[in-house]
Amino acid sequence: MFVEIVRMFTVVLVTAMGFMIARDFGAPPKLSGLFGMVGCLAGYLIGGFLGRLLERAVGVAERRADRVPIPQLIAGILGGALGGIIGLAIAIPVSLYVAPEVGLPAAGLAMWICLYLGFRVASRRTEELFAVAGLSTRPLVRARAYDDADGFLVDSSAVMDMQLLPLCRSGLFRDDLLVPRFILDELQGMADAGDERGRRARRGLETIEVIKREAPNRVYLLDDEVPEIAEVDAKLVALARRLQLRLLTNDVNLARVAEVQGVLTVIPRRLAADLVPGVLAGETIQVALTRAGRHPGQGVGFLEDGSMVVVNGGVDLVNAGPMSFVVSSIVPTSAGRIVFARSDDARKPAGTSAAQSS
Numbered sequence: 001m002f003v004e005i006v007r008m009f010t011v012v013l014v015t016a017m018g019f020m021i022a023r024d025f026g027a028p029p030k031l032s033g034l035f036g037m038v039g040c041l042a043g044y045l046i047g048g049f050l051g052r053l054l055e056r057a058v059g060v061a062e063r064r065a066d067r068v069p070i071p072q073l074i075a076g077i078l079g080g081a082l083g084g085i086i087g088l089a090i091a092i093p094v095s096l097y098v099a100p101e102v103g104l105p106a107a108g109l110a111m112w113i114c115l116y117l118g119f120r121v122a123s124r125r126t127e128e129l130f131a132v133a134g135l136s137t138r139p140l141v142r143a144r145a146y147d148d149a150d151g152f153l154v155d156s157s158a159v160m161d162m163q164l165l166p167l168c169r170s171g172l173f174r175d176d177l178l179v180p181r182f183i184l185d186e187l188q189g190m191a192d193a194g195d196e197r198g199r200r201a202r203r204g205l206e207t208i209e210v211i212k213r214e215a216p217n218r219v220y221l222l223d224d225e226v227p228e229i230a231e232v233d234a235k236l237v238a239l240a241r242r243l244q245l246r247l248l249t250n251d252v253n254l255a256r257v258a259e260v261q262g263v264l265t266v267i268p269r270r271l272a273a274d275l276v277p278g279v280l281a282g283e284t285i286q287v288a289l290t291r292a293g294r295h296p297g298q299g300v301g302f303l304e305d306g307s308m309v310v311v312n313g314g315v316d317l318v319n320a321g322p323m324s325f326v327v328s329s330i331v332p333t334s335a336g337r338i339v340f341a342r343s344d345d346a347r348k349p350a351g352t353s354a355a356q357s358s
């Protein structure tokens with residue numbers, strides 16, 4: 001419908017232009033009709049191309065607008081309007097007192113710069129502008145309370161997990177992500193450590209930024225606190241109940257406690273495990289063991305999908321780099337799956353046997 005309407009107006013416009021050209025050249029009436037017919041045909045072709053191009057441009061603008069929070073969009077529009085008024089105040093004197101050949105382009109340029117500058121500055125200072133007006137940009141300030149379809153309250157285990165970013169990028173998981181500030185403080189505290197947990201926390205903080213830039217999900221930072229509760233997990237469940245939000249976590253014990261209290265929970269690791277290709281017993285996998293296991297002699301590593309790999313007798317291979325192991329069994333758990341592996345040649349790096357055979 002959009003394309004056909006654009007085509008109709010284009011046909012009328014180009015047909016009128018054809019008659020005007022014929023009149024300017026002093027063509028006889030029959031030739032004027034020919035100019036009009038040519039304009040009609042040209043308008044039909046140009047209108048179809050222009051309509052599809054505009055429809056595609058509108059789609060791109062719509063997808064980009066979906067990723068911009070409403071407060072930022074409102075602030076940007078108001079800032080652009082103010083910039084346009086300032087630009088108009090500059091453009092009118094320029095166009096009146098300067099030669100038209102120079103004045104009109106200069107006035108148009110000044111208008112565009114002021115419009116763009118006003119939009120960019122206002123959209124970047126959204127929170128401060130709303131605070132000056134006594135308003136808030138947080139999504140909690142609404143005319144209605146949250147329900148369980150408005151988004152997820154995110155805990156640190158979900159942020160640090162490797163499955164969250166691929167799920168968001170794929171578009172299968174498009175819900176809003178609401179990260180409480182005390183969760184960010186917890187991640188920052190863990191990130192200051194130099195161990196494996198600190199590395200995962202730093203990667204989690206980077207994941208939040210990547211999701212904000214590249215994924216369709218909107219990410220909000222919540223300043224709401226639960227001061228009467230000190231423990232982070234209990235505070236998170238209490239906040240989810242208060243805001244009537246679902247909880248996104250990979251902590252199975254936290255999920256059970258939340259569900260007992262009536263909070264709906266989603267474990268992204270389970271969803272990701274259902275989507276990734278399965279590992280079968282007898283297959284060879286390559287993995288780097290990063291720490292000792294719970295039982296003596298065990299080495300533990302992780303596949304790219306986050307699945308834990310346990311190698312009996314692999315404690316001496318911890319931090320030795322990627323190696324080849326043979327899967328002996330797979331044990332599904334509520335938090336994902338555990339792969340038990342072994343290797344008759346476990347002390348050789350993954351590329352050693354291939355180099356020898358060549």
